[in-house]
Amino acid sequence: MEQRISLITLGVTDLARSRYFYEHGLGWQPSSASNEQVSFFQTGSMVLALYGKTALAQDAQLAPEGTGFGGIALAYNVRQREEVDAVLAEAQAAGATLLTSAQETDWGGYAGYFADLDGYPWEVAWNPHFPLLDDGSVQLPQ
Amino acid sequence: MEQRISLITLGVTDLARSRYFYEHGLGWQPSSASNEQVSFFQTGSMVLALYGKTALAQDAQLAPEGTGFGGIALAYNVRQREEVDAVLAEAQAAGATLLTSAQETDWGGYAGYFADLDGYPWEVAWNPHFPLLDDGSVQLPQ
Numbered sequence: 001m002e003q004r005i006s007l008i009t010l011g012v013t014d015l016a017r018s019r020y021f022y023e024h025g026l027g028w029q030p031s032s033a034s035n036e037q038v039s040f041f042q043t044g045s046m047v048l049a050l051y052g053k054t055a056l057a058q059d060a061q062l063a064p065e066g067t068g069f070g071g072i073a074l075a076y077n078v079r080q081r082e083e084v085d086a087v088l089a090e091a092q093a094a095g096a097t098l099l100t101s102a103q104e105t106d107w108g109g110y111a112g113y114f115a116d117l118d119g120y121p122w123e124v125a126w127n128p129h130f131p132l133l134d135d136g137s138v139q140l141p142q
Numbered sequence: 143m144e145q146r147i148s149l150i151t152l153g154v155t156d157l158a159r160s161r162y163f164y165e166h167g168l169g170w171q172p173s174s175a176s177n178e179q180v181s182f183f184q185t186g187s188m189v190l191a192l193y194g195k196t197a198l199a200q201d202a203q204l205a206p207e208g209t210g211f212g213g214i215a216l217a218y219n220v221r222q223r224e225e226v227d228a229v230l231a232e233a234q235a236a237g238a239t240l241l242t243s244a245q246e247t248d249w250g251g252y253a254g255y256f257a258d259l260d261g262y263p264w265e266v267a268w269n270p271h272f273p274l275l276d277d278g279s280v281q282l283p284q
Contacts, residue, residue, distance in 0.1 A: 001168045001169060001170070001218065001229055001232055001233070002278050003169075003170045003171065003183060003184065003185060004185050004186050004218070004278045004279075005150070005185045005186070005188070005190060005216055005217070005218065006217045006218055006219035006267070006272075006274075006280050007216070007217035007219070007265075007280070008147070008150060008214065008215075008216055008217075009214065009215045009216075009217065009265075010213065010214055011211070011213040011214065011215070026143045027143060027145075028143070028145045029145060029284075031282035031283055031284065032283050032284060033271070033272075033282050033283050040282055041145060042145065042280075042281070042282045043145060043146050043147045043187075043188075044146050044147070044186060044187025044188055044279075045185075045186025045187040045188070045277070045278070045279035045280070046147070046185075046186055046187070046188065046279070046280055047272075047280050047282060048147060053211075053213050056213070056215055057211045059215075059242075059255070059265070060215055060241050060242065060255040060257075060263040060265070061241050061242045061255065062211045062241065062263065063210060063211060064211055065210045065211065066208070066209060066210030066211035066212055066213060067208060067209050067210060068205060068207045068208030068209060069153075069195075069199045069204045069205060069206055069207065069208035069212075070208055070211075070212025070213050070214060071152065071153040071195050071198070071208060071212050071260065071262070072150065072151065072152055072153065072212060072214045072262070073150075073151045073153070073198055073201075073202055074147055074149070074150055074151075075147070075148045075149035075150075075151065076143065076146070076147065076148055077148035077149070087143055090143055091143070099202050099203050099204065100201075100202065100203045113201070113202040113203065115202075118213065120213070120214070121202040121204065123149075123151075123201070123202070125148070129175070130148075130175075130189075132148075135187070136144055136146045136187070137146075137186075137187035137188070138148050138149065138184075138187070138188055138189050139184070140173035140175050140182055140184045140189060141173055141174050141175050142171075142173065142174060
């Protein structure tokens with residue numbers, strides 16, 4: 001198995017509402033491959049998809065019920081420390097919930113969390129140990 | 143907010159066990175930035191991180207309890223239809239659970255699902271509508 005991920009699919013309750021959040025709230029451009037059942041956003045080498053949560057569970061043959069913390073967090077790293085608060089504010093203005101205000105982290109960065117409309121947690125972080133390439137890619141040391 | 147994702151973090155129960163699964167089971171190479179608390183894997187323009195589930199919940203100030211479907215699926219797309227069954231078999235040999243055997247999909251592809259050691263669902267898919275670039279990136283139509 002090659003070392004890569006093709007898509008992350010978020011199972012959402014209301015696709016139109018979630019698409020509006022990512023498209024107009026965060027300013028992302030959906031692909032023309034999107035339709036009434038699914039929205040696709042190009043994110044670097046991979047794709048973020050929004051799809052009905054019940055349909056997603058059915059595809060994986062899992063029971064759709066679930067409560068509490070789903071166990072996954074997404075992260076958006078910024079180029080400059082000052083951007084963290086700005087991005088958290090942008091997400092809140094778009095309807096996201098602030099989970100933690102930005103603060104110094106024990107790993108030497110500065111970060112906070114918001115939850116999107118379905119509660120999926122996003123960390124917004126400035127991480128001086130993981131500088132971003134010009135195109136926004138994260139490049140780890142080997 | 144730029145249109146990109148920096149990291150996906152999977153909250154795991156036993157980091158050593160999960161790292162072994164991704165490193166030796168699936169053959170992925172951890173970054174030297176990994177340590178006893180967290181494992182990092184470069185995946186194209188972004189990073190897959192493995193981190194304790196309780197610690198991850200605490201970082202996001204969420205209660206760590208959760209049951210059932212977490213609402214997120216990851217996907218690994220292959221270059222050739224025949225690879226789907228091989229990758230599902232590779233994951234099972236590494237200790238993953240088969241959720242659905244590979245089958246024709248209603249969108250014209252061929253796909254199945256496995257769950258990793260913490261139950262996170264991975265779709266393994268051949269999607270003729272989303273051809274992969276040479277480096278494995280997915281490139282959507284604009």
